[in-house]
Amino acid sequence: MKAQVFRGVNQLSYEEVPVPEVGPDEVLVQVRVVGLCQSDIKKIMYPLYEPPRIFGHETAGIISQVGSDVKGWQSGQRVVVMHHIPCMRCDYCLNENFSMCDTYKNVTTTAGFAPSGGGFAEYVKVPGHIVRNGGLIPIPDGVTFEQASFVEPTNCCLKAVKKAQIGPGQTVLVTGAGPIGLMFIMLVKYFGARAIATDLLPARIEKALQVGADAAFDARDADLPSKIRDLTGGLGVHTSLLAVPSEKAFFQALDCTRKGGKILFFAEFPDEVEIPLNPNVLYRREVDLMGSYSSSFRVQALAADIVFNKCIDVDALVSDRYNLRDLGAAVERAVRPSAETYKILIYPEGKV
Known part of the structure; x- marks a missing residue:
């Protein structure tokens, strides 16, 4: 063969x-x-x-x-x-x-x-x-x-969505509108939540809207956190799903996630990447960081x-x-x- x-x-x-x-x-x-x-x-x-x-x-x-x-x-x-x-x-x-x-x-x-x-x-x-x-x-x-x-x-994406306990009435930020990000958008909608997507490519921003995102933005938009707050009653999203291995995407998600919200790492980062983070940001805002690997x-x-x-x-x-x-x-x-x-x-x- x-x-x-x-x-x-x-x-x-x-x-x-x-x-x-x-x-x-x-x-x-x-x-x-x-x-x-x-x-x-x-x-x-x-x-x-x-x-x-x-x-x-x-x-x-x-x-x-x-x-x-x-x-x-x-x-x-x-x-x-x-x-x-x-x-x-x-x-x-x-x-x-x-x-x-x-x-x-x-x-x-x-x-x-x-x-x-x-x-x-x-x-x-x-x-x-x-x-x-x-x-x-x-x-x-x-x-x-x-x-x-x-x-x-x-299965892999569904595991992450279930782990983050995404459900009706929630709003979810999906960073990256490649094939995994697009699947996340579909699953978020399947479970009754709203999806907001980001990407660097205009075609992928448009594709995110086509598959069901309620809103989609250029990830380089300096006003992204304020735009997301406008879409979420001033609170921010319930959960952010990191579908790209980007340090910038993480800090952007941190700015866009509400107090008591969750940030889930799905994309695998290079081993040499280290993200500096003041733990009081998590402590005072009660933001949960979690990872989801494989199926x-x-x-x-x-x-x-x-x-x-x-x-x-x-x-x-x-x-x-x-x-x-x-x-x-x-x-x-x-x-x-x-x-x-x-x-x-x-x-x-x-x-x-």
Whole structure:
């Protein structure tokens, strides 16, 4: 089969590799589409992992082979593949902090070499632990593979929205109107809250309004805090969601968040970034700082339900489609996006 093999920093090799052999409790899935995630880009561009590896994890496809011991699944079924499933037994899992579980963090779906997701290939093997514990999600009729590939990123954003306890009557600031920021806007609206978005690009400001933001502003607007106070009865937003790794965005969110509000870090900052902060700002205003990393098993079913029932318009997030052989070009487009670049999807040869 064909796969994009990570051979070193910024080195992708489109090559022939063996189709993974399936064990008795495992399933082989023919990849039909896989989303290009910022975490994939980071793994390709920086020396974080030893090569060779095959990345890619926002995967939807068709079961092509099932192991002899597998129950409840058969060849031909359309499925979403979840690459993270927690153990459900450790202290983290028992406290519903699933993304800190060692089993969760140990990626085991693979298309060969050290297991690393495996979606950037024609076939990916799903291990028994994931098959048995909810890591395969059937795709209903009427839902495309493209739409289904959004279940995992929707889960990640949904986890953050639930953690911040966003609900009806609230106003939420979303910093950054890229694909994640736009999904946040949709989910904020789904839960009955108002969304205010910021971005640097006029096209993305307009896109934020198109997908449901009540207001959208240039992030460089010096009057942004006062404009947001005007929209919130002089109080500021209940919650700010940081969808961009920007120190300026954080301090802007701090200025725009009301007393007793929340600021949630969703985008991952570079490790060398340190944000100087007077703790009395948090103490006197009772502002909560929180982080949300990756997905949550607890909201997995809800994420699938939201996508499959078209409660949010994931089709509006797709801007680019690339063949698997052109993954390098897709990464380049993501790193140097145009004003119209949002979500990029990758397809095995001939499937675009």
